[in-house]
Amino acid sequence: xxxxxxxxxxxxxxxxxxxxxxxxxxxxxxxxxxxxxxxxxxxxxxxxxxxxxxxxxxxxxxxxxxxxxxxxxxxxxxxxxxxxxxxxxxxxxxxxxxxxxxxxxxxxxxxxxxxxxxxxxxxxxxxxxxxxxxxxxxxxxxxx
Numbered sequence: 736x737x738x739x740x741x742x743x744x745x746x747x748x749x750x751x752x753x754x755x756x757x758x759x760x761x762x763x764x765x766x767x768x769x770x771x772x773x774x775x776x777x778x779x780x781x782x783x784x785x786x787x788x789x790x791x792x793x794x795x796x797x798x799x800x801x802x803x804x805x806x807x808x809x810x811x812x813x814x815x816x817x818x819x820x821x822x823x824x825x826x827x828x829x830x831x832x833x834x835x836x837x838x839x840x841x842x843x844x845x846x847x848x849x850x851x852x853x854x855x856x857x858x859x860x861x862x863x864x865x866x867x868x869x870x871x872x873x874x875x876x877x878x879x
Contacts, residue, residue, distance in 0.1 A: 737853055737856050737857075739849050739852055739853070740852075741845065741848065741849065741852075742849070744845060745842070745845045745846065745849055748838065748841050748842040748845050749842055751838045751841075751842075752835065752838040752839050752842050755831060755834045755835040755838050756835055758831050758835075759828070759831045759832060759835050762824065762827050762828045762831050763828060765824050766821070766824045766825060766828055769817065769820050769821040769824050770821060772817045772820075772821075773814065773817045773818055773821050776810060776813055776814040776817055777814065779810060780807065780810050780811065780814060783803070783806065783807050783810060784807070786803065787800070787803050787804070787807065790803060
């Protein structure tokens with residue numbers, strides 16, 4: 736019966752890969768959420784620009800224009816923060832993706848070592864069986 740001596744290490748490597756895989760999925764979901772937020776703010780800002788052009792052409796008061804301009808500046812500020820959050824999330828995605836790749840490579844390495852160890856075990860068993868057969872044939876030949 737074959738038993739891999741380093742199976743616990745392989746199990747830990749698989750566990751690490753699974754954890755980083757889940758974290759990568761979370762980060763990608765966050766990234767998607769941030770991208771949607773930035774897109775929404777850009778669309779909203781463009782709508783405000785159109786509204787400002789329309790309102791200014793209609794000859795509305797300076798107070799209303801200033802109020803609208805202040806709101807546009809607030810949206811710009813929120814857009815800047817959203818872009819910073821998006822960039823931060825993108826950097827985190829790259830870091831987690833690199834960890835996931837490293838964990839996956841380590842797991843594959845340990846998996847190959849296990850396969851090699853199993854092959855060596857099978858070869859040793861086959862050699863032992865062949866030796867026993869050879870000894871059996873020799874003992875029968877000698878007894879004649």
